[in-house]
Amino acid sequence: MIPTKLKLTNFTSYGSDVPELEFTKFHLAAISGSNGAGKSSILDSLTWCIWGSSRLGDNNDALVHSGQQLMSVELSFALDENIFTIKRSRSIKSGGSTTLEFLSGNHNLTEGTIKATQQKIINTLHLTYETFTNSAFLRQGHADEFTTKGASERKRILADILGLSHYDLLEEKTKLKVKEIQTKLQLLEYQVLEIEAELTQKEERSEKKKVAEETLLKLESEIKEFDEKLKMLRTQKETLTLASEQRIKLEQNYLQNKKELDEIASQGKTRKEKIEQITKQLESLKDIDTELGALKDLEAEKAKQEKAKQEKLELEKKLSEIQGAINLKQQQSKQFKKEIEKFSSQLIEANKEGAKCPTCGQEIGKTEKDHVHQELSNQIENLQKELAKITTVTEEKEKEVLESSIKSVSYDDQKYRDIITKLLNLEKLQQQKEMKVSLQATLESEQKVVVEMRTLYQNKNKQVTDQQAEIAKYPDLSNQIMEANKDILETENLLNSKRQEEKEANGVLGQINELISRTAQLEKTQKIKTDEKSLLKAEKESFEELALAFGKKGIQAMIIETAIPEIEDEANRLLDKLSDGRMKISLQTQRETKTKVSGGEKGIVETLDIIISDEMGERPYEAYSGGEQFRVNFAVRLALSKLLTHRAGAKLQFLVIDEGFGTQDAQGRTRIVEALDAIKNDFEKILVITHLEELKEEFPTRIEVSKGTSGSTFKVIGA
Numbered sequence: 001m002i003p004t005k006l007k008l009t010n011f012t013s014y015g016s017d018v019p020e021l022e023f024t025k026f027h028l029a030a031i032s033g034s035n036g037a038g039k040s041s042i043l044d045s046l047t048w049c050i051w052g053s054s055r056l057g058d059n060n061d062a063l064v065h066s067g068q069q070l071m072s073v074e075l076s077f078a079l080d081e082n083i084f085t086i087k088r089s090r091s092i093k094s095g096g097s098t099t100l101e102f103l104s105g106n107h108n109l110t111e112g113t114i115k116a117t118q119q120k121i122i123n124t125l126h127l128t129y130e131t132f133t134n135s136a137f138l139r140q141g142h143a144d145e146f147t148t149k150g151a152s153e154r155k156r157i158l159a160d161i162l163g164l165s166h167y168d169l170l171e172e173k174t175k176l177k178v179k180e181i182q183t184k185l186q187l188l189e190y191q192v193l194e195i196e197a198e199l200t201q202k203e204e205r206s207e208k209k210k211v212a213e214e215t216l217l218k219l220e221s222e223i224k225e226f227d228e229k230l231k232m233l234r235t236q237k238e239t240l241t242l243a244s245e246q247r248i249k250l251e252q253n254y255l256q257n258k259k260e261l262d263e264i265a266s267q268g269k270t271r272k273e274k275i276e277q278i279t280k281q282l283e284s285l286k287d288i289d290t291e292l293g294a295l296k297d298l299e300a301e302k303a304k305q306e307k308a309k310q311e312k313l314e315l316e317k318k319l320s321e322i323q324g325a326i327n328l329k330q331q332q333s334k335q336f337k338k339e340i341e342k343f344s345s346q347l348i349e350a351n352k353e354g355a356k357c358p359t360c361g362q363e364i365g366k367t368e369k370d371h372v373h374q375e376l377s378n379q380i381e382n383l384q385k386e387l388a389k390i391t392t393v394t395e396e397k398e399k400e401v402l403e404s405s406i407k408s409v410s411y412d413d414q415k416y417r418d419i420i421t422k423l424l425n426l427e428k429l430q431q432q433k434e435m436k437v438s439l440q441a442t443l444e445s446e447q448k449v450v451v452e453m454r455t456l457y458q459n460k461n462k463q464v465t466d467q468q469a470e471i472a473k474y475p476d477l478s479n480q481i482m483e484a485n486k487d488i489l490e491t492e493n494l495l496n497s498k499r500q501e502e503k504e505a506n507g508v509l510g511q512i513n514e515l516i517s518r519t520a521q522l523e524k525t526q527k528i529k530t531d532e533k534s535l536l537k538a539e540k541e542s543f544e545e546l547a548l549a550f551g552k553k554g555i556q557a558m559i560i561e562t563a564i565p566e567i568e569d570e571a572n573r574l575l576d577k578l579s580d581g582r583m584k585i586s587l588q589t590q591r592e593t594k595t596k597v598s599g600g601e602k603g604i605v606e607t608l609d610i611i612i613s614d615e616m617g618e619r620p621y622e623a624y625s626g627g628e629q630f631r632v633n634f635a636v637r638l639a640l641s642k643l644l645t646h647r648a649g650a651k652l653q654f655l656v657i658d659e660g661f662g663t664q665d666a667q668g669r670t671r672i673v674e675a676l677d678a679i680k681n682d683f684e685k686i687l688v689i690t691h692l693e694e695l696k697e698e699f700p701t702r703i704e705v706s707k708g709t710s711g712s713t714f715k716v717i718g719a
Contacts, residue, residue: 001077001078001079001125001127001653001654002023002077002078002079002653002654002684002685003023003046003075003076003077003654003685004022004023004024004076004077004078004083005020005021005022005023005024005074005075005076006020006021006023006042006045006046006073006074006075006076007020007021007072007073007074007075008042008045008073009070009071009072009073010064010065010068010070010071010072011041011044011045011048011063011064011065011071011072011073012038012041012044012045012063012065012712013036013037013038013041013065013707013711013712014038014041014045014065014711014712014713015065015068015710015711015712016065016068017710017713018711018712018713018714019713019714019715021042021703021714021716022716023685025701025716026685026700026701026716026718027680027684027685027686027701028676028680028685028686028688028699028700028701029686029687029688029699029700029701029702029703029716030687030688030689030690030695030696030698030699030701030702030703031043031687031688031689031690031702031703031705031714032689032690032696032702032703032704032705033704033705033706033707033714034706034707036707037705037706037707037712038705038707038712038714039658039689039705040055040658040689041712042703042705042714043137043656043658043687043689044056044063045073045075046075046656047129047132047133047137048060048063048073048088049073049074049075049086049087049088050075050086050121050125050129051118051121051122051128051129051132052088052098052100052118053129060090060096060098061090061092061096063090064090064092065711069091069092069093070089070090070091070092070093071089071090072087072088072089072090073087073088073089074086074087074088079124079125082104082105083104083105084102084103084104084109084124085101085102085103085104086100086101086102086103086121087099087100087101087103088100088101098114099114100114100117100118101117102117102120102121102124109124137656137658168550170546170550171547171550171551174543174546174547174550175547177543178540178543178544178547181536181539181540181543182540184536185533185536185537185540188529188532188533188536189533191529192526192529192530192533208508208512209509209512209513212505212508212509212512213509215505216502216505216506216509219498219501219502219505220502222498223495223498223499223502226491226494226495226498227495229491230488230491230492230495233484233487233488233491234488236484237481237484237485237488240477240480240481240484241481243474243477244477244478244481246474247471247474247475247476247477250467250470250471250474251471253467254464254467254468254471257460257463257464257467258464260460261457261460261461261464264453264456264457264460265457267453268450268453268454268457271446271449271450271453272450274446275443275446275447275450278439278442278443278446279443281435281439282436282439282440282443285432285433285435285436285439288429288432288433288436289433298419298422301419302416302419302420305411305412305415305416305419306416308409308410308411309411309413309416311409311411312406312409312411315402315405315406315409316406318402319399319402319403319406322395322398322399322402323399325395326392326395326396326399329390329391329392329395330392332390333387333390336383336386336387336390337387339379339383340380340383340384340387343376343379343380343383344380346376347373347376347377347380350369350372350373350376351369351373561589563643564587564589566639566643567587567636567639567640567643568585568586568587568639570638570639570642570643571585571635571636571638571639572584572585572635574634574635574638574639574675574679575631575632575635577671577674577675578631578634578635578671578672578675579614579628579631579671580671582614582615583612583613583614583628583631583632584612584613584614585610585611585612585613585632585635585636586610586611586613587609587610587611588607588609588611589607590604590605590607591604591605591607591609610632610636612624612632614628634657634672634675635675638655638675638679641655641683642679642682642683653683653684653685654683654684654685654686655679655683655685655686655687656686656687656689657676657686657687657688657689658689669692669695673695673698676688699718700718701716701717701718702716702717702718703715703716703717704716704717
């Protein structure tokens, strides 16, 4: 992993306007600045972005810039010729929330949860936060992180650096395989025991087969006897059934004919009653012809009266018309006379002195008077002429003639009504006449049918008598058929019972044969299972050996043993420069126990002890000065970091050193710089944090960190 670009927003002392840090512009750089300026925060942003951890542990809210509610860090890095980007942000609003994104070019590698995404980042880097801080990251105040840990912790960290977790997985898979084989072995053991238990029944099964075969032979004989008896009973029943069916058929014919005979007798009785009824009806209609003859004479009288009535009505109509004309002329005469009287009265008034105009009411003069007199006289004269024209003499004479003619018409209204009443009975008598004719025809028809039915009755009665005599010749076989059915049912039940027994016996024999056949198969299976058991035991032993080989005391211990000389050589090479050849370390992976074990000898335990020596010999770590301790820690950590750069999977190629040089004198600091210069080609990127002015000048590229009122910032010098 080689960092390429870093972006900070509101992270610790850094605000929102922070320049991007381009790692591609330098190989080795010093981060310098005054205490509290924010040098270590740059490295904290790296670890927090990648693993979500920093010097403050899990207290993420404490990393948010004062007065802000949202911070974010974006880191891009190169790995295996690919560029990856991690974006992590933290909001302290509403209880706080975190987001995490993982990208590779245009591919989004982010998982559904932060936990899953974090694990994907670790799997991609093949590096945990703990391994990084114990090897390639020498944190301020934690340079002795690896040296001061317990032997087992050091060994675990070294195993992680060497990528030995793969062997842990192999050991786990191998142990699971051993358990799987053990389960199969147990199953095989049970199967073999079951086979052996079943094989003990071999002789018993042969004996059972013999008994089953004898039982079957006996049942086959009994079934044959019952089958023959059933055939005989069914033949007997069939004979009885045929005879019984013939009697039943005769009885059915007899009953049908008897029913028809009863129907003929019933119909004959009904028709006889009908003839008697028709005879009575005809008796009541015997005088109908006489009555019809008397009523027919009234038809002529009716026609005569209707003619006289029509003549009278026509004369009365003419009389009414003449009377109307007379009345009209009389009214006109009265009207003319009234008009003449009116104009005569006006004429008299007009001749008087001071007469007034009858039209306008004004007094008129002599000239006007003459004019009015003339006008009124003319009107009176005209009216008198019209009145003279009106006369009723002609109408009066015609009226007298018509009245005389009406009186001479011989029409009697009461007589006409009596005739009509009598003629109404004629229609009723006519209907009765038609009914009489119909009844006479029906009577003749019914009398003829009765004669025919009497002959039919005699013939059917003879047929019924003959059938009754024939039925008496056949005995009733119903009881015998019932007994035959009972015998057949009992025999069928017995036969079915025996067949069921035969079926069950065949089933038992089949099972026994199957078991005998299974016994032979089981003997073969027993050998196969036994051989399979032997193979599984050998396979189990092989996997148990592999589990030991993949375990901590196997291949892992061998790899660590192989890596120890490399670490020792690299650490001592650096320590030789740092201490001017005075100090040396050795790593021990085993030591004797303090107590004796069985046999009176001391045992051997696995460990990872760091033995430090100088010109005065071996001394405990605590007995060395602070500067000497830092040199030892620095040499060991650089050796581990170098190991991490080329181990399988991780490819870190990134070294970080945070302070620690203050414990060194001028010569010691010079040697540290020389040591860094010696290993710089082993790492793609090296960052060194220092606030010592005389030390930072030793680096070609510096990242100068400063802090102002708006927060921290930095600038790259020499890149």
